[in-house]
Structures are given as C-alpha cells and as structure tokens.
Amino acid sequence: MAEPRALRIAFLGNDPWSVPSLEALAGSRHDVVVVVTRVPRPGRRGQGPAPTPVAEAARTLGLPLAEVETVKSGPGFEALAAAAPDLLAVVAYGEILPAGVLNVPTIAPVNVHFSLLPLLRGASPVQTALLLGMDETGVTTIRMDAGMDTGPILRRREEPISEDDDAGSLGGRLARIGGELLVETVDDLSAGRVTPVPQDDTRATFAPKLGPADRRLDWNEPAPVLVNRVRAFSPAPGATATFRGKALKVLRARAVEGSGQPGAIVEVDEDGFVVATAEGG
Numbered sequence: 001m002a003e004p005r006a007l008r009i010a011f012l013g014n015d016p017w018s019v020p021s022l023e024a025l026a027g028s029r030h031d032v033v034v035v036v037t038r039v040p041r042p043g044r045r046g047q048g049p050a051p052t053p054v055a056e057a058a059r060t061l062g063l064p065l066a067e068v069e070t071v072k073s074g075p076g077f078e079a080l081a082a083a084a085p086d087l088l089a090v091v092a093y094g095e096i097l098p099a100g101v102l103n104v105p106t107i108a109p110v111n112v113h114f115s116l117l118p119l120l121r122g123a124s125p126v127q128t129a130l131l132l133g134m135d136e137t138g139v140t141t142i143r144m145d146a147g148m149d150t151g152p153i154l155r156r157r158e159e160p161i162s163e164d165d166d167a168g169s170l171g172g173r174l175a176r177i178g179g180e181l182l183v184e185t186v187d188d189l190s191a192g193r194v195t196p197v198p199q200d201d202t203r204a205t206f207a208p209k210l211g212p213a214d215r216r217l218d219w220n221e222p223a224p225v226l227v228n229r230v231r232a233f234s235p236a237p238g239a240t241a242t243f244r245g246k247a248l249k250v251l252r253a254r255a256v257e258g259s260g261q262p263g264a265i266v267e268v269d270e271d272g273f274v275v276a277t278a279e280g281g
Contacts, residue, residue, distance in 0.1 A: 004029065004190035010085035010105065011063075012036045012071065015092035016053045017126075017175035021112055024179030025089060026061045030186055034083040036076060036093075039067045071101055080104055087189065089182060090144065094123075102144055107189055109144040112178040114171065116140060116156055118204040121149035126171040128207035130232040131214075133224065135161050137170070139177045141185040143196050152196030154185045166234040217241040219263035222279040223255035241275075 007030045011022050014037050025032050035058040040049035051059075051067070058065040064083070068076030072095070080088075081104055088109035090097070102109045115125035116138040122128075129137045138158040142151040157177055161170060188194035215233050217226050217240065230239045230253040238249035252272075260266045260276030267274035 004187040006030050007086040007107070007186060007190050008033045008084065009087050009089050009186065010034050010036065010080055010083050011054075011089045011091075012093040013054045013091040014038050014052045014094055017114070017171050017178070018054050018091040018093070019057045020175045020179035021089065021091040021182045022054060022057050022063075022179075023061070024183050025186070026063060028183045028186070030183075030190075032061075032063050033085055034064045034066055034079055036066045036068060036071055036080060039069055071095065072098055077101065087186060088144070089186070091178060091182070096148065097144065099146060102146070110154065110182070110185060110189070111142050111144045111149070111151065112182050113140050113142060113149050114174040114178065115207065116158065117142060117149060117153060118199040118201060120205055120207040122207040123209040124207040126174060127167050127210055127232040129161060130165065130167060130170065131228050133228050137161055137174070139174050139181050141181055142199075150199060150201070152198050154188065154194055154196055155181050157181055166231040168235045212240070215240050217250060219275060220278050223277045226277060227253045227255050 009025055009030050009032050011025060011032055013022060022032070022035065035054060037052045037054040040051045042048065043050045055065060055067055066076065066079035068079065070076050071080055080101065085105045086107045088105045090109065091112045097109070113125065115129065117140040120128055125137070136158055138156055140156040141154040142149065143154060145151040159173060159177060185194070215237065217229060230250050233239045234251045238251050241248045241250055256274060258266055258274060258276060262276055262278050264276045265273050266276050
C-alpha cells in the first residue's frame with residue numbers, strides 16, 4: 001500500500017474549536033494552501049471588528065488567508081478554486097456547502113464533527129451531549145455530501161464525558177482529538193487506505209441550533225436536568241436565571257438533597273445559593 005504523500009489542503013473554519021485542527025494540519029506533512037474564514041465582525045459592547053480565531057491562527061502560522069462573507073460564490077469561491085486543493089478540511093465552519101463547493105477538491109471534502117455520528121448531527125453536538133446527560137461522545141471525520149453531517153464515516157474516536165465536564169472542557173478535548181483525527185484521515189486518504197462507511201440513518205439523532213430560550217433555568221425541572229443545562233452553556237454564554245427581577249448568569253451548579261417550593265432560595269453560603277427544584281432537588 002502506498003505511503004501518504006503531501007496533499008494540498010483548503011481549510012474552512014471560524015470557531016476556537018477549529019484552531020487545533022488547523023494547527024495539526026500545519027504541523028503535518030501536508031500543505032495548507034488556503035485558510036477560509038468569515039470576515040471580521042463587530043465585537044460586543046461597541047468594540048471594533050474582530051477577526052475569527054481561525055484568522056488569528058492562520059496569521060500566526062503564516063498561512064494564506066481568505067476572509068470572506070461566503071464561500072458559496074464570489075471572492076470566497078474564487079479563492080477556494082484558485083488554491084486547487086486536493087482536499088477540503090471543514091471544522092466548525094457554520095455554512096452548509098453546496099455541491100459546487102464540495103466538488104472543488106480533487107480527492108474529497110472532509111468534515112470533523114464533534115460527536116459519534118450518526119448521533120447528534122447538527123450545530124450543537126457538544127452542548128446537546130451535556131444537555132442529555134450523556135456519559136460518552138467522540139469525534140467523527142466524514143466525507144461530506146449534500147446533507148447535514150450525513151456523509152460516510154472515515155474515522156471516529158470515542159471520548160468519555162465526566163460529571164465535571166462543561167462545554168468548555170469537553171469541547172476543548174474534542175477539538176484536540178479532532179486535530180489528531182483529521183491528520184490521520186488525511187494520511188489515510190493520501191495513501192488510499194480508507195473505505196468510507198455509510199452512516200446508519202435509523203440511529204440518527206440531532207443537535208439543533210440553540211438559543212437564549214435553551215439557556216433559561218426553569219426551577220420546575222428536576223435538579224439533574226438543570227445541572228446539565230448549566231454544564232452545556234458554561235463557560236459561555238452561560239445559563240440564565242432571574243433573581244429579584246435581575247438576570248443572573250449561572251456557570252456552575254450541582255444537585256443536593258433538599259425540599260421546598262421550586263424557585264425558592266433555601267440556603268445561602270460562601271459557595272453560592274441553594275434553589276429548590278422539582279422532584280426534591
């Protein structure tokens with residue numbers, strides 16, 4: 001079987017969790033010929049436009065960079081096509097890619113997804129795994145097709161979820177694993193030693209895009225459900241609760257034995273306060 005040869009990679013990503021994959025590719029035998037990320041956007045509280053974490057990493061690594069509104073057409077598509085990549089590597093890019101983009105690479109478009117597909121297809125696999133109280137997740141690389149996270153599996157790796165994990169700790173670990181798995185996948189494709197395995201659609205579950213309503217703590221829910229909600233949105237943007245008419249951000253929580261009317265504060269100490277929930281939590 002052939003040894004891996006250096007491939008030309010076009011990298012697409014925006015998120016902090018995209019960066020370990022970009023760094024892993026940059027440190028591999030392969031050649032990152034263009035990094036595509038979105039244009040700088042205004043920061044919070046009136047701050048000026050800020051580049052994506054991927055743009056900052058690409059500049060630090062000295063890689064060719066295209067900051068674009070979209071890769072579906074215009075300058076974004078032109079930059080991608082001009083790079084003449086063998087592979088697309090897509091990690092937390094946040095844009096569904098049409099066939100015209102998926103057909104640009106000569107070998108394959110590859111996506112790194114932070115779950116064990118076909119479980120948790122969609123935009124929020126890390127947060128949804130925590131919301132559901134799962135004790136295991138992982139990372140999967142797939143050959144992309146027209147569907148959302150539906151392409152055949154190239155590689156996957158399991159990762160346990162601990163009770164102490166939140167989105168920051170779990171997502172950070174999965175991002176590092178994703179970088180390792182991506183390089184292994186690219187090596188496999190380069191050497192012709194991978195056979196894509198179709199996903200079992202009958203086992204598919206979904207991780208939808210989450211919004212402010214998903215972050216709100218409802219004290220009529222059981223304590224374990226609320227703890228998982230806090231974990232899913234910590235450290236950012238944080239779960240939310242209302243206290244004396246003011247919005248609070250909740251970043252840590254644990255279930256303790258107790259009773260009381262849901263929503264009532266039953267104890268206050270140096271670690272925080274205890275709120276009664278449904279089912280005696």
